[in-house]
Amino acid sequence: MLELKNISVSAKDDDSIEIINGVNLTLEEKKIYVITGPNGGGKTSLAKAIMGIYPVSAGKISLDGKDITDKTITERAKLGIGYAFQAPPRFKGLMVRDILSIACNASNKKADEKTLFSLLADVGLCAQDYIDRELCASFSGGELKRVEIATLLARDLRVALFDEPEAGIDLWSFQKLTDTFRALHEKANMTIVIISHQERILRLADEVILICGGRVSDITTPEKILGDVNFFDEPGCFCPNCFSRKKV
Amino acid sequence: MLTNIDKKLLKEVADLHEIPQGAYNIRKNGEKHSRNTTANIDIVTKPDKPGIDIIIKPGTKNESVHIPVIMSESMEDMVYNTFEIGADSDVTIVAGCGIHNSSSKDAGHDGIHEFFVRRGAKVKYIEKHYGDGDGTGKRILNPTTVIEIEEDGIAELEMVQIKGVDNTKRDTLVKLQKNAKLIVSERLLTYQQQEATSIITVELLGEDSTAQIISRSVAQNDSKQVFHLNMRGHAECRGHIQCDSIIMHNAVVSSIPEITALDEGAQLVHEAAIGKIASEQLTKLMCMGLTELEAEETILQGFLA
Ligand SMILES: Nc1ncnc2c1ncn2[C@@H]1O[C@H](COP(=O)(O)OP(=O)(O)OP(=O)(O)O)[C@@H](O)[C@H]1O
Ligand SMILES: [Mg+2]
Numbered sequence: 001m002l003e004l005k006n007i008s009v010s011a012k013d014d015d016s017i018e019i020i021n022g023v024n025l026t027l028e029e030k031k032i033y034v035i036t037g038p039n040g041g042g043k044t045s046l047a048k049a050i051m052g053i054y055p056v057s058a059g060k061i062s063l064d065g066k067d068i069t070d071k072t073i074t075e076r077a078k079l080g081i082g083y084a085f086q087a088p089p090r091f092k093g094l095m096v097r098d099i100l101s102i103a104c105n106a107s108n109k110k111a112d113e114k115t116l117f118s119l120l121a122d123v124g125l126c127a128q129d130y131i132d133r134e135l136c137a138s139f140s141g142g143e144l145k146r147v148e149i150a151t152l153l154a155r156d157l158r159v160a161l162f163d164e165p166e167a168g169i170d171l172w173s174f175q176k177l178t179d180t181f182r183a184l185h186e187k188a189n190m191t192i193v194i195i196s197h198q199e200r201i202l203r204l205a206d207e208v209i210l211i212c213g214g215r216v217s218d219i220t221t222p223e224k225i226l227g228d229v230n231f232f233d234e235p236g237c238f239c240p241n242c243f244s245r246k247k248v
Numbered sequence: 249m250l251t252n253i254d255k256k257l258l259k260e261v262a263d264l265h266e267i268p269q270g271a272y273n274i275r276k277n278g279e280k281h282s283r284n285t286t287a288n289i290d291i292v293t294k295p296d297k298p299g300i301d302i303i304i305k306p307g308t309k310n311e312s313v314h315i316p317v318i319m320s321e322s323m324e325d326m327v328y329n330t331f332e333i334g335a336d337s338d339v340t341i342v343a344g345c346g347i348h349n350s351s352s353k354d355a356g357h358d359g360i361h362e363f364f365v366r367r368g369a370k371v372k373y374i375e376k377h378y379g380d381g382d383g384t385g386k387r388i389l390n391p392t393t394v395i396e397i398e399e400d401g402i403a404e405l406e407m408v409q410i411k412g413v414d415n416t417k418r419d420t421l422v423k424l425q426k427n428a429k430l431i432v433s434e435r436l437l438t439y440q441q442q443e444a445t446s447i448i449t450v451e452l453l454g455e456d457s458t459a460q461i462i463s464r465s466v467a468q469n470d471s472k473q474v475f476h477l478n479m480r481g482h483a484e485c486r487g488h489i490q491c492d493s494i495i496m497h498n499a500v501v502s503s504i505p506e507i508t509a510l511d512e513g514a515q516l517v518h519e520a521a522i523g524k525i526a527s528e529q530l531t532k533l534m535c536m537g538l539t540e541l542e543a544e545e546t547i548l549q550g551f552l553a
Contacts, residue, residue, distance in 0.1 A: 053531055077537040089528035092464070092492065093550030099536075102546070106537035151536060 002027040002159050002191055007059030009049045019045045021214040032185055032192045034205035042214040043195045044086050047161045051083040052076045063158060077106060080158030084165060088148040091135045096147055099135060103154035119150045122180055124173045142168040159191045166198045178204060199226060253348050257318040260378040261344030272314040273300055278325045289313055299328035306334035317345040322353035322385050328360045335366040344376040347387040356388035365401040372404045379412030386414040393420045397428035404431045418446040426454030434463040435552045438471035445474040452485035459487045466548055467499035478506040481514025491520040494551060
């Protein structure tokens with residue numbers, strides 16, 4: 001179980017701007033949470049704060065009852081927190097094989113050919129074609145996202161954070177992607193957090209968390225958020241602090 | 249006799265654990281150590297100056313020549329080697345120089361290599377430079393490589409300097425005739441006070457000739473690197489230079505691009521980039537449990553592989 005108690009994150013170049021502002025959340029294991037909300041609302045920042053990439057300026061983060069607020073990225077990774085980037089970096093000179101092997105090693109799994117091939121199959125990439133390709137500029141956006149997702153699937157995690165995994169993934173593969181999340185949910189005792197704007201991903205959620213203006217503006221269900229005809233039609237901010245908007 | 253130091257040097261520069269198969273010439277401390285020739289590959293000592301002629305018969309396929317130079321004494325060595333790659337042959341040449349210097353005096357090797365890649369021949373030339381030993385004397389390597397590629401010929405150069413060379417000035421000149429092709433891949437790592445300069449000049453003389461240079465380097469500590477990559481298109485031809493450096497600590501890297509088109513059909517591209525390791529790359533690897541130091545090593549190793 002992951003608990004966020006009143007966490008805030010301030011902007012790197014300006015302490016006075018809080019990009020995450022007093023977020024409280026309790027995320028249980030064996031559940032899928034989908035975080036959604038407007039662009040710039042703070043979803044990625046929240047995930048990066050959980051991973052330790054952004055330090056928190058206030059509040060406490062604990063994993064299975066243990067305070068991890070002061071732990072480094074590496075330490076959190078070793079405790080079983082994983083984050084798949086919204087915009088994964090490219091690497092000159094690192095092959096798909098290399099990055100997946102590093103991911104396997106993080107969970108003390110043997111990175112043999114069979115394991116790596118099945119990981120690539122899980123994200124819909126032909127292993128023969130991709131295993132020895134360099135993760136450099138020649139990779140398309142969608143291909144890169146798939147490899148990024150595979151780096152989390154490779155590991156035994158307590159908390160898996162996927163940041164807009166569907167972005168750039170073609171329509172034909174979408175079903176495969178949602179199947180993969182469902183399978184992960186069935187098989188492992190982890191907390192799955194997916195940041196997404198997509199209806200089909202929202203439907204996977206046990207709970208939908210709405211983030212806006214650096215705050216949790218609502219916690220709801222897929223049925224409610226998708227059933228509300230006005231929800232996506234109304235203009236402006238979702239944030240209860242900005243102007244009053246009907247709650248779902 | 250090869251000492252343990254010699255064996256280590258041979259392993260580093262030529263991946264050799266023992267005396268190689270096929271044709272070879274091992275030069276140790278400025279003298280011929282051993283040599284073997286085959287039916288298709290002859291190696292002859294030059295009569296007028298230090299060095300050898302390597303003569304590959306036309307049509308020779310899938311053979312290799314190893315010509316490592318190893319030095320375990322501080323001295324100045326200078327050689328002139330000439331490679332005659334016969335028409336329609338396909339061979340691999342593994343050169344390379346390893347210097348072990350444990351004295352306070354400098355040890356240097358200057359090699360002047362001249363290649364004639366005849367019509368339709370294909371040569372892969374691998375050159376590794378390596379230095380070790382705990383002496384304060386410098387390990388210096390200054391190779392000059394001149395290559396002429398005749399019609400339909402292909403030359404592929406792999407030039408690697410990863411460790412222990414204090415000072416290097418590398419000068420490479422390549423001329424390409426009609427439909428000839430050049431592929432250069434250069435890898436360079438410098439650290440401490442090391443200095444490295446690489447000048448590569450490519451003359452695309454013939455129609456449909458192509459050249460690609462990919463140079464990747466890492467400069468650490470107080471080291472200095474200069475790259476001057478120069479391509480000149482005299483005919484309808486294509487050339488591409490990609491020069492990428494990672495800079496760390498207090499190092500200094502200069503990359504001087506130069507492309508000159510002397511024909512309206514010449515297509516030349518030069519890309520050069522210098523920058524530190526991207527923090528996103530480090531972060532991504534740390535998110536998979538590597539420490540910052542391990543992440544850095546992984547990135548550098550991959551980059552220079
Ligand atoms: N390193 C940073 N320094 C300063 N501001 C930042 C930084 N990272 C994010 N921000 C700002 O914080 C706010 C939240 O950004 P974040 O990337 O978390 O949004 P998001 O909800 O993930 O948006 P999107 O849906 O577009 O991915 C934005 O206004 C952004 O400009
Ligand atoms: Mg985001």
